[in-house]
Amino acid sequence: AQRVTQPEKLLSVFKGAPVELKCNYSYSGSPELFWYVQYSRQRLQLLLRHISRESIKGFTADLNKGETSFHLKKPFAQEEDSAMYYCALRVGGATNKLIFGTGTLLAVQP
Amino acid sequence: NAGVTQTPKFRVLKTGQSMTLLCAQDMNHEYMYWYRQDPGMGLRLIHYSVGEGTTAKGEVPDGYNVSRLKKQNFLLGLESAAPSQTSVYFCASSPSGRGNEQFFGPGTRLTVL
Numbered sequence: 001a002q003r004v005t006q007p008e009k010l011l012s013v014f015k016g017a018p019v020e021l022k023c024n025y026s027y028s029g030s031p032e033l034f035w036y037v038q039y040s041r042q043r044l045q046l047l048l049r050h051i052s053r054e055s056i057k058g059f060t061a062d063l064n065k066g067e068t069s070f071h072l073k074k075p076f077a078q079e080e081d082s083a084m085y086y087c088a089l090r091v092g093g094a095t096n097k098l099i100f101g102t103g104t105l106l107a108v109q110p
Numbered sequence: 111n112a113g114v115t116q117t118p119k120f121r122v123l124k125t126g127q128s129m130t131l132l133c134a135q136d137m138n139h140e141y142m143y144w145y146r147q148d149p150g151m152g153l154r155l156i157h158y159s160v161g162e163g164t165t166a167k168g169e170v171p172d173g174y175n176v177s178r179l180k181k182q183n184f185l186l187g188l189e190s191a192a193p194s195q196t197s198v199y200f201c202a203s204s205p206s207g208r209g210n211e212q213f214f215g216p217g218t219r220l221t222v223l
Contacts, residue, residue, distance in 0.1 A: 009150070032209055043114075044153075044200065044214040051209060086152060095160055096141055096204045097168070098212060102152040 002027050004089050006101035013077050014109050021072040021104050023061075023087030032090040033070040034098070035061055039083045047072075047085070057081070077108045111136050114215035116201050122221045123191045131186040131218050133201030139213070140206035142184040143168070144176060146197040147217070153200065159184055160206070191222045 003026040013019055025031055035047040048056045050063040050070060061072045070087060084105050088098040117132045133142065140161050145153040155168030159178040173195060175187045184203075188195060198219050202212040 004152075006152075034211070043216045044202075046211040049209070049211070090209060094206070094208060095158065095166075096206075096208070096210055096212065097143070097155060097158060098153075099155075099169075100145075100153040102150055 002089065002091050002099055004087050004099050004101035006085075006087055006104050008104045009102070010105045010107065012107045012109060015079055016076050019072075019074045019077045019081070019106065019108075021085050021087075021106065023070045023072065023101060025068050025070065025087075025089050027068075027089055027091070031063065031065070031068075031070075033061075033063060034088045034090070035059070035070075035072050036086045036088055036100075037083050038086070044086070077106075079108045079110060082106055082108045113137065114201055114203055114213050116199075116215040116218050118218060119216070120219045122223065123188075124223050125192060127191050128187070128189050129191065129220075130188075131199055131201075131220075133184045133186070133203075133215055134182055135184075135201075135203040135213070136182060137203060137205075137213065138181070139203035140181075141204040141212075142178065143202045143204070143212065144174070144184065144186045145200045145202065146170065146195075147200060148197050156186065156199075191220075193222045196220060196222045 087101040144156040157176040162181040201215040
């Protein structure tokens with residue numbers, strides 16, 4: 001079965017603390033994973049994708065095929081990181097369809 | 111460029127009424143998608159289109175119909191609205207080609223009484 005699991009509905013941290021947003025997936029093929037972010041009163045936007053191996057706004061995510069995970073990490077949280085974060089798995093061949101997790105709300109306290 | 115736009119932003123319907131949500135994109139993208147977002151459920155794909163004149167069912171298509179008569183527009187219809195269709199609806203578009211990102215609209219908040 002194709003599935004994306006984000007076990008935490010809410011993650012609350014203090015400014016400057018490390019952040020790890022968990023994402024696990026179930027997929028029989030070669031996975032392509034993404035993190036999307038939705039800031040308050042803004043539209044959903046791509047944060048990063050695993051194939052790019054990039055760091056965006058200090059966030060990184062490594063695909064671990066053995067643990068079927070794609071956790072999002074940042075060493076020092078900032079208040080402006082507060083948002084809803086969705087992990088997504090590309091399915092459906094060339095159609096670029098995505099399956100989304102249920103999302104994790106990150107709240108960074110001052 | 112406006113990117114992906116959605117009309118209307120908000121709507122309240124009574125059970126049994128019909129309505130159409132309009133999504134428009136000015137990026138010449140081949141692929142377009144309709145999602146619904148519900149608390150605790152994330153985003154779920156309703157229908158999608160891989161080109162003008164084509165549509166396909168997603169994860170939760172029941173109760174919805176779509177049309178893609180023009181490349182830049184993707185319409186989502188509710189023929190007989192039900193309270194279970196109360197949700198926030200997002201449209202997205204993507205260039206063709208493997209792994210391209212989806213660009214999202216601002217959403218339409220629909221309440222069915």
